[in-house]
Amino acid sequence: MLVSEIPTPALLVDRARLHANLDAMQARADTMEVALRPHAKTHKSPDLARLQHDRGAKGLTVATVDEAEAFAAAGFDDIRLATPIVGPGKLTRLRALTEAGTRISFTVDTREGARRAAEAFESGPTVEVLIEIDAGYGRCGVPWTETDRIVALAEQVRQSSGLSLTGLLSHGGDSYAGPREGESRDDALRRVMDDERDRVLGVAAVLAEGGYLEPQTAEISVGSTPGVTHFTNREAAGFRVTEIRPGTYVFYDATQVALGAARLQDCALTCIGTVVSKERFDDGTERVITDAGKKVLTADRRAGSETYGTVLYSRRRMIAHPHARVTALSEEHGWVDTPGGSIYDVGDPVLLVPNHACVAVATRRQLYVIDGDEVGEVWETVAR
Numbered sequence: 001m002l003v004s005e006i007p008t009p010a011l012l013v014d015r016a017r018l019h020a021n022l023d024a025m026q027a028r029a030d031t032m033e034v035a036l037r038p039h040a041k042t043h044k045s046p047d048l049a050r051l052q053h054d055r056g057a058k059g060l061t062v063a064t065v066d067e068a069e070a071f072a073a074a075g076f077d078d079i080r081l082a083t084p085i086v087g088p089g090k091l092t093r094l095r096a097l098t099e100a101g102t103r104i105s106f107t108v109d110t111r112e113g114a115r116r117a118a119e120a121f122e123s124g125p126t127v128e129v130l131i132e133i134d135a136g137y138g139r140c141g142v143p144w145t146e147t148d149r150i151v152a153l154a155e156q157v158r159q160s161s162g163l164s165l166t167g168l169l170s171h172g173g174d175s176y177a178g179p180r181e182g183e184s185r186d187d188a189l190r191r192v193m194d195d196e197r198d199r200v201l202g203v204a205a206v207l208a209e210g211g212y213l214e215p216q217t218a219e220i221s222v223g224s225t226p227g228v229t230h231f232t233n234r235e236a237a238g239f240r241v242t243e244i245r246p247g248t249y250v251f252y253d254a255t256q257v258a259l260g261a262a263r264l265q266d267c268a269l270t271c272i273g274t275v276v277s278k279e280r281f282d283d284g285t286e287r288v289i290t291d292a293g294k295k296v297l298t299a300d301r302r303a304g305s306e307t308y309g310t311v312l313y314s315r316r317r318m319i320a321h322p323h324a325r326v327t328a329l330s331e332e333h334g335w336v337d338t339p340g341g342s343i344y345d346v347g348d349p350v351l352l353v354p355n356h357a358c359v360a361v362a363t364r365r366q367l368y369v370i371d372g373d374e375v376g377e378v379w380e381t382v383a384r
């Protein structure tokens with residue numbers, strides 16, 4: 001099958017660029033002597049996860065119990081949910097995975113969350129938990145400065161027969177905030193990553209004083225894609241970061257390019273749509289409407305941008321169209337405006353790099369893996 005024969009809208013994965021991204025991140029993890037536990041929510045593809053493991057990835061990170069079940073069913077036996085697990089039935093389902101032999105771990109960050117986890121795992125196999133630390137992002141996690149609360153939570157876990165404390169986990173989601181005034185993009189990413197690392201290592205040192213963690217065995221898990229592109233490791237009180245958890249690095253996207261974490265040529269995921277209608281305005285602007293709307297690109301904007309992804313002039317050479325912009329989306333339609341006229345006719349393909357690869361993938365049942373102009377494979381996504 002040729003790319004030109006794929007029913008649109010669809011998501012294409014460029015195999016060569018994907019492999020280059022996988023190799024580069026594994027090499028970075030190896031150089032920094034940390035395990036790479038990739039976040040599978042980005043690709044939702046057991047086929048892709050196997051490529052990560054073939055290169056040396058250790059375990060998988062997931063965001064939901066559905067993902068944990070789907071990847072366990074596909075044969076992955078070490079799955080970390082990088083979030084507190086609270087909600088009807090979820091802990092029971094994780095317990096079933098643990099009993100079936102999958103190594104499951106997840107985070108706790110509140111007394112109530114830890115209490116529920118302890119209750120669910122009271123009898124039977126114990127489950128590994130990591131205390132989630134908020135190192136500056138402001139989502140889940142106990143703030144890194146609140147060491148008394150962190151110690152109290154560690155003590156609660158120690159007292160809970162069903163739980164064992166494996167280590168600490170943080171997510172530097174603030175790496176998406178971009179540079180501060182006068183700061184370069186590289187310096188911003190380095191700052192957020194260094195802060196995350198140092199804040200979590202500082203908490204580990206406090207927990208070591210109470211005998212809750214030991215440098216030889218504690219797992220210290222950090223990361224986001226923009227951050228880990230600037231990750232370096234260091235030792236504090238005997239502790240080092242032991243694993244990084246990027247997800248988006250497999251594909252990158254327009255947001256990662258804007259942040260300076262990747263180049264457009266690194267983006268392995270593109271959306272292909274077809275021009276279904278065309279209009280020309282008096283000011284010379286040409287508007288084409290494509291069949292790629294919110295239901296594939298999603299409504300995700302990136303900070304400071306008015307467009308929904310980057311329109312490509314050439315997919316083969318990954319060159320951005322100098323003028324075409326996706327100015328609006330409805331569910332099944334995309335507005336592509338080109339001041340001065342464009343190159344599109346009705347029936348033409350329009351290719352673009354989504355703003356946010358992970359949410360785009362979550363809309364699709366299939367990913368078309370392409371080698372040049374040919375479709376090499378079709379991968380099914382799971383747990384959408």
Ligand SMILES: Cc1ncc(COP(=O)(O)O)c(C=O)c1O
Pocket residue numbers: 039061082083170171223224225226245246247248249
């Ligand atoms: C807890 C957690 N860890 C890791 C990641 C991976 O980060 P990224 O998508 O920047 O690669 C995410 C992404 O949302 C996350 O929420």
